[in-house]
Amino acid sequence: MIFDLPLSYLGLQLLIGLQNGAFYALLSLGLAVIFGMLNVINFAHGAQYMMGAFLTWMLLDWVGVSYWWSLLLVPLALGAFGILIERALLRWLYDLDHLYGLLLTFGLVLIIEGVFVESFGASGLPYNKPDLLAGAQRIPLGALTGNEKDVMMMPVYRLWIIGVSLAICLATWFGIEKTRLGSYLRAATENPMLVRAFGINVPVMIMLTYAFGTALAGFTGVLAAGLQAVTPHMGANLIIVVFAVVVIGGMGSIMGSVLTGFALGLVEAFVRIAYPEASNIVIFVIMIVVLLVRPAGLFGREA
Amino acid sequence: MPETADQLQPLIEVEGLHAYYGEAHVLHGVGLKICKGEVVTLLGRNGAGKTTTLKSIMGMIGQRRGAIRFRGVETIAMKCNRIARLGIAFCPEERGIFSSLTVEENLYLPPVIAEGGLTIDELYDLFPNLSERRHTRQGTRLSGGEQQMLAIARILRSGARVLLLDEPTEGLAPVIVEQIGKVIEQLKNRGFTVLLVEQNFHFASRLADRNYVMEDGRIVEMVDRSELEEKEALLQEYLGV
Ligand SMILES: Nc1ncnc2c1ncn2[C@@H]1O[C@H](COP(=O)(O)OP(=O)(O)OP(=O)(O)O)[C@@H](O)[C@H]1O
Ligand SMILES: [Mg+2]
Numbered sequence: 001m002i003f004d005l006p007l008s009y010l011g012l013q014l015l016i017g018l019q020n021g022a023f024y025a026l027l028s029l030g031l032a033v034i035f036g037m038l039n040v041i042n043f044a045h046g047a048q049y050m051m052g053a054f055l056t057w058m059l060l061d062w063v064g065v066s067y068w069w070s071l072l073l074v075p076l077a078l079g080a081f082g083i084l085i086e087r088a089l090l091r092w093l094y095d096l097d098h099l100y101g102l103l104l105t106f107g108l109v110l111i112i113e114g115v116f117v118e119s120f121g122a123s124g125l126p127y128n129k130p131d132l133l134a135g136a137q138r139i140p141l142g143a144l145t146g147n148e149k150d151v152m153m154m155p156v157y158r159l160w161i162i163g164v165s166l167a168i169c170l171a172t173w174f175g176i177e178k179t180r181l182g183s184y185l186r187a188a189t190e191n192p193m194l195v196r197a198f199g200i201n202v203p204v205m206i207m208l209t210y211a212f213g214t215a216l217a218g219f220t221g222v223l224a225a226g227l228q229a230v231t232p233h234m235g236a237n238l239i240i241v242v243f244a245v246v247v248i249g250g251m252g253s254i255m256g257s258v259l260t261g262f263a264l265g266l267v268e269a270f271v272r273i274a275y276p277e278a279s280n281i282v283i284f285v286i287m288i289v290v291l292l293v294r295p296a297g298l299f300g301r302e303a
Numbered sequence: 304m305p306e307t308a309d310q311l312q313p314l315i316e317v318e319g320l321h322a323y324y325g326e327a328h329v330l331h332g333v334g335l336k337i338c339k340g341e342v343v344t345l346l347g348r349n350g351a352g353k354t355t356t357l358k359s360i361m362g363m364i365g366q367r368r369g370a371i372r373f374r375g376v377e378t379i380a381m382k383c384n385r386i387a388r389l390g391i392a393f394c395p396e397e398r399g400i401f402s403s404l405t406v407e408e409n410l411y412l413p414p415v416i417a418e419g420g421l422t423i424d425e426l427y428d429l430f431p432n433l434s435e436r437r438h439t440r441q442g443t444r445l446s447g448g449e450q451q452m453l454a455i456a457r458i459l460r461s462g463a464r465v466l467l468l469d470e471p472t473e474g475l476a477p478v479i480v481e482q483i484g485k486v487i488e489q490l491k492n493r494g495f496t497v498l499l500v501e502q503n504f505h506f507a508s509r510l511a512d513r514n515y516v517m518e519d520g521r522i523v524e525m526v527d528r529s530e531l532e533e534k535e536a537l538l539q540e541y542l543g544v
Binding site: 180183184186187189190191193194195196197198199200201202 | 361362363382383384387388392393395399401402403404408411412413414416458461
């Protein structure tokens with residue numbers, strides 16, 4: 001017992017914290033990748049995440065396409081949507097200040113959310129996750145507490161989110177930091193014109209990077225559909241926290257955004273255990289402290 | 304040197320080239336020719352437009368007009384990455400080593416666009432320092448001389464046969480300048496065509512078949528290797544050495 005709370009409760013809170021952290025990590029990863037290549041702060045990231053969740057719901061409810069297929073199809077669809085946005089709108093803004101990209105993508109949020117509220121209403125739609133991921137895993141705690149009857153019930157779906165998110169984050173990190181294609185991306189982030197002068201089609205790479213970022217948001221949306229009611233505002237609520245996570249981690253580093261995401265999910269969980277009233281604001285408090293002490297963020301490069 | 308059809312037809316032909324940075328009109332009708340296998344220098348004072356000329360040939364300057372033909376193909380309207388794929392490579396004045404890439408990643412960055420590039424072993428023979436430092440985590444941790452060698456080495460792998468080198472000796476110690484001079488000589492022997500921008504006239508004239516002199520965005524003089532002595536005074540005057 002810690003703080004007079006049973007271990008099973010603590011364990012569950014930490015699991016929920018890690019799972020929230022997984023969402024922060026996936027979304028801030030997408031934001032960081034997009035910002036690195038496009039110099040655009042993708043405010044539409046939350047709306048794209050919401051679109052992913054809705055698409056998952058539509059696929060099952062309207063055409064009977066399973067969750068597992070959604071994990072593949074929804075990111076592809078969001079990636080295609082990203083290509084459309086990039087070709088039609090974003091590519092005209094690269095030479096301008098960050099502010100223009102932020103304003104444009106903010107405008108997109110208003111349009112996208114408006115369309116979804118108009119079509120589906122603001123209340124939530126339920127999604128039935130596959131049986132395989134439903135229910136809870138029984139974890140005996142006897143070895144820790146000495147009492148054979150102590151058990152912890154771990155929701156399988158949350159475990160699944162943590163596992164698959166970790167895998168995606170690691171794969172993305174590997175792809176960017178350790179592969180040939182990743183070295184093109186890193187180089188183009190530093191000096192796009194010189195990379196083009198080597199014969200690499202940087203504009204296409206930029207377009208695909210945005211598509212990858214929106215696909216990540218869509219993928220996170222699929223995960224979210226199985227966890228919570230699907231609503232038009234689900235992205236707006238989450239993305240504000242994710243922006244705080246990005247500010248804390250710093251825009252510079254892939255690994256930085258992943259670690260910061262998971263870590264802040266855990267911090268939130270600890271605060272929820274110790275002082276629940278503060279759990280909704282702790283990330284913003286940390287953000288303010290980080291901004292004062294290290295404005296470039298924990299992993300960001302000082303300008 | 305045996306005369307072939309290739310040598311009669313210039314490999315690169317620039318005519319009436321104008322280039323702009325926003326409102327600033329920087330090149331005013333530049334014209335020059337480079338034949339296959341030649342080492343040609345572009346000399347001139349600071350701000351004469353040498354870098355802009357190289358970048359225009361490479362397609363890195365958005366606002367340019369006139370004619371730039373490569374093997375007879377007009378490239379003035381082509382995108383930079385397409386021009387590179389024709390077999391021209393550029394080594395920038397500021398070297399352009401990437402700090403987020405290891406030395407080896409920097410070396411492998413330019414994709415192979417044609418056969419006939421140097422192999423990695425040949426490159427390490429040519430630049431032994433790079434071999435020793437290939438696992439350095441950040442390309443920019445190398446010394447200035449090593450970064451310059453890396454910047455040259457990486458474009459030799461790609462199979463491009465025409466090299467645009469922008470002041471490869473700037474700010475380097477005499478021994479390293481000497482080493483780079485030897486490398487350029489070897490490249491010439493291997494049949495590379497080189498357009499070399501230099502302020503170091505003594506370094507450049509030793510290597511060059513021909514020298515162009517630029518001033519205020521125009522070519523003002525062309526000096527053949529055989530005329531170097533008689534035109535020495537004139538060159539000194541243009542270059543202010
Ligand atoms: N990005 C730019 N924007 C505006 N003007 C520029 C830019 N780059 C160069 N210039 C101007 O264009 C002219 C030619 O510059 P360029 O760099 O081609 O000269 P250079 O001969 O290479 O000089 P250096 O020997 O100093 O390298 C100069 O007057 C310079 O100030
Ligand atoms: Mg220059």
